Amino acid sequence: MTNSLLFGIATFVYFFAMVLYVSYLAFRSEVLGKVASISLLGGVVVETAAIGMRWYESYQMGIGRAPLTNLYESLAFFAWTIAVIYLVLERKFKIKTVGAFVAPFPFLIMAYAALNPNDIQPLVPALKSNWLISHVVSCFVGYAAFAVSFCVSVLYFIKVGAESRSPKSGGSFWGFLPSSSALDEIGYKTIAIGFPLLTIGIVTGAFWANVAWGTYWSWDPKETWSLIVWLIYAAYLHARITRGWRGKRAAILSIVGFAATLFCYLGVNLILSGLHSYGSMS
């Protein structure tokens, strides 16, 4: 299938982007930095084509559905959204050095996706809904934003440590990173993008559940964990906006929030049971 081939190529391109971003970090050459960004963008373009192709091929098979319904497809889409969100932030905040820490994610996620069955299965009746795309896309863009915020928060700790050891050079080896206060601000801005999207994801999910099963909230593990993630980031935002929590405490909440996000996305499916069966590893 052409889509599998394209996904394979995208994985390789992501791998090169990762290598280039790390090299950029080591050699600080402007040219390397440009090539790194272009190759990550190239990976996104190839993967966009792969997703489009998979969609098209599902129609050719007479199934005709959006490629967002099993673990393989959701991982591939997750990798895609992380790459896209990062590229947008890189442009907006000029944080190319952060790329060495974010760019491994699309590659690793695609590599993990490749371990899962990738045949195009037809949809069970419950998934045949117009809500599928809006629900999945809003959730995953939110997850991806939280992933980037997580990377930035980890870097924040590295940077703060380096700054306190050698305050004059801005952290010697880590001097190339944005300042700790800039990282703190970027971490917040990213969550400010993710939080509304997660909210939309939860609401569209509730609406869909109500259309499909006649109940908008059933305390299913997936629902409950998405609420937990929402509560953690809500706590983060309240602490930051009304109490001015900055720096370490904010970064810790952002890291905890992403741990909960990961569990919500993968842990619930692999460990707990519930309505979202796409991740079961049977």
Place this chain on the structure above:
Amino acid sequence: MSADTPVKAVKTEGTDWVSKIWDFLTSLKLIIILLLILATLSITGTLIEQNKPLQEYYRIYQPGTVALFSKLGLFDMYHSWWFVVCLSLLALNITACTMERYRGIMAGMQKKNLILDEKLSKSLQNYTTIRYALPLTVIEAKMLERTGKAFPGKSLITKSDDGVSHYFFEKGKYSRLAFFMTHLSILIIFLGAMAGSFFGYKGYVNIAEGEMVSQLETRSGNIQSLNFQVKCNTFRAEFYSSGSPMDYRSDLSILQNGKEVIRKTIRVNDPLTFEGVTFYQSSYGALPDQVIIDVLKKGGSITGSVTIPFGRKVDVPGVSDKVEVVDYQEHFHLKNGEEGGRAVGVTIYPAKGEPMERWLLVDHPEYDQTQDGNQSYRVKDLQMKKYTGLQINKDPGEILVWLGSLLLIAGIMIAFFLSHKKLWISLRTDNKGKSELKIGGTANKNRNAFGIEMEQIIQDLKEIS
């Protein structure tokens, strides 16, 4: 955030404990702790599977643990009194904070400090002075035109005693209301959920093809009657060649006073709503419609056969017993653990003595002969009837939940991406006869972005010639 500093609520008669409770209810500590407690409790609820039959818990836990957990309400914790207390505290906290912030937010929306004086200028960002050789009237006209592009709407003009004109512009004033939107929306969602659980019901019915129902048993165990009848005309299940389900659909009719008022084919994701009651495609199955049973004497000779419509008591030929078909299983489990295939559950009512229940295996007709008794039975013919399983739901609070959700999303968007921006400009002729323009602004959020916007405006004003 000077304009947003919360205005303390008026203390009632100075009673100390009232203000203490109030301070507790509006504290950030309470909200953060509540959010984290709710998160922790929710995690617990996903680790201990909720609302399972008790025997399953005995399989997983020690009997003592089951008794303890059950007493603590950990098996149905989202409805336990302590979870509800936490949610109520959250609602109280939100209400109190909304009241606490009300005045501050309203004050921030008022037009005050209309005069750009020394004191105000210190609290503004991008405060700049520009001087022009052009006369004041020309500057005023061009200034209004250029600033109007960034700040549409009429400006407020005030003349101060020293002959200086002060212009006040603002936009995004109502973005301050986002606070009310996000917080009241949560209360509205809670209200909707409560309305649903007090005034609504959920239930489930099986309707065989060609039959109708006018009542259902709700989840809480009550019988709820409907003002109409629901009839299942047909049910169809389709499968992909791989065997996985493709489509379930029931052709339903709603009848009132014997007349059909609505007919619709429902599917998963496409329910039917009538008079606030919604019918969802939930499951399906088949039940015996009519069973023909051979009656055998001890030894194996047939004494007769009897046709039994499902759910009706029928006389057994030759004896004074009656028989009724009461149950059906697609995959019957034999005592030795093997699969016994299709089985019809019958109840025999002897003329004297207690009724007896028996399973007759369709695919193993000899099965019943191994039982005690003077006669045995075997299924000669089995006609099945399909039924559709419908989830039925009436929820008058639903509309509030969706209203609250929309308000929440809109409020979060506004809170993150819009801000209340204010701009002051003053114009005067200075002592050297030049026109002097002073400008400064503030935003209640995202000051960096506003700084860039201000620079653009200032650049435009500097280019007046």
